[in-house]
Amino acid sequence: MKLASFRFARHDSWGIVDGDAIVDLGAVIGDRGPDLRAAIGLADWGLFDQARQAAPRRRIDEIEWLPVIPRPDKILCVGLNYESHRRETGRPESAHPTIFLRVAASQTGHGAPILRPHVSDKLDYEGELAVIIGKPGRYISQADALSHVAGYACYNDATLRDWQQHNSQFTPGKNFDGTGAFGPWMVTADEIADLDALRIATRVNGETVQEAGLDQMIFPVARLIEYCSSFTTLEVGDVIATGTPGGVGFKRDPQLFLKAGDRVEVEITGVGLLVNTIADEPAPPH
16 A cells, blocks of 8 residues: 655645545545544554545645655654665764654655755755654564554655764754655555565666665664664654665765756655655745
8 A cells, every 4th residue: 555645725635545646535534644644553454445435536646745754753864774875985884873863844745846955055865765653662672673664665865965064963964944855655564575675776867876775774674673762762653764875976976966957766666756856945035
């Protein structure tokens, strides 16, 4: 099942992606699941199947995609989680994942622009797999970790490299408005038989700039859930962006930074295709 958040006629909703339409479940069971995060918490796929019979269908060309989970409690991002990326950055090996946070306001949806702020010309791409938590937990074991996953989605953890490098903390470069693209939908976990068999690719203007198998993660999804749940309770709708492969723009020769009009695609086999165009952020009023 593919579940998505969207806006139709200035109303935010959620539903099941079905071909060239979305079944608007929010329109019929919004009292129980006012948004996708709340709906996942119901853990009642049977209710979804029943509701889809009465729900209106919205054509995809009529809707605006929102981030899959527009307002997660936490967005936990993993740095340096592919050996190819660790090597290209020259960072040392680590026994533990590198974790930093994004805020919900930094996200944007499929088809919406990724904004290049006027204070930087060092906007970089980072294609990633996003994990959406479906069952809360603390101190989750690796053996139980995947049972806490609601689904998976594509993520572009776009980064302002100069701001990221202002100091040892990643936060400034990772939290500009409209830079974390998330979508178009989440594929429910039951649809993915083997995460390690999936491949991720990032393309800029049609050219493949990143490509890897998910089995190349240094810390696999189950280990990330175990680690993150040790220092914070994972809540329904929390997002873990699992890291990017090698090939990022600031480590290429010559460097490749994104500019207005560029088209960036993040594709994960069996999960989806996330597409965004770069736009310059409007200049602030004087």
